[in-house]
Amino acid sequence: MVKLIALYKKPEDKEAFDEHYFNTHAPITEKIPGLRKMKVTKVVGSPMGESDYHLLCEMYYDDHESFKKAMKTDEAKASGKDLMGFAGELVTLMIGEEVDES
Template identity: 50%
Template structure:
């Protein structure tokens, strides 16, 4: 079953610096994780009720839970995790989800 690691980022204090670090440093590190099949990055523009507490959402797809765990435990996964905690540790939450339907 396809699984994904979902990162939800709250609004950063300095969006420009956050975007630059995310684009130039963090995303290239994360994309090196073994077994990563696809990455989707989305800017959160609101919610049906108005504003949202979230700024950015990243979804990283893997073939299965074992592949995700192996990626997180790899040198590349550890490097991405260390970077994440350094620049966004206070504003990010991580979630693992099983994809139950894809079009």
């Protein structure tokens, strides 16, 4: 599987960020065609103390082709536009492949 990973730094106003993220952004993102699963993790700390990060979101696609096709859709464009509007300076986006360790 291929994942689009969004890592968010701590926002100044966590309540306002969470309100927008969970009630506006996530529902837009969940509509992207080809998205198999979306997992959101709230960062609560680090073994080294306080973390600079607030959320991690993993969005799963079958393969690179499915991911590329999904990113061209109106739903993905709407998600990206919303993302840049409320968290453009906070987010780092990465593409990853799950590794089968067997």
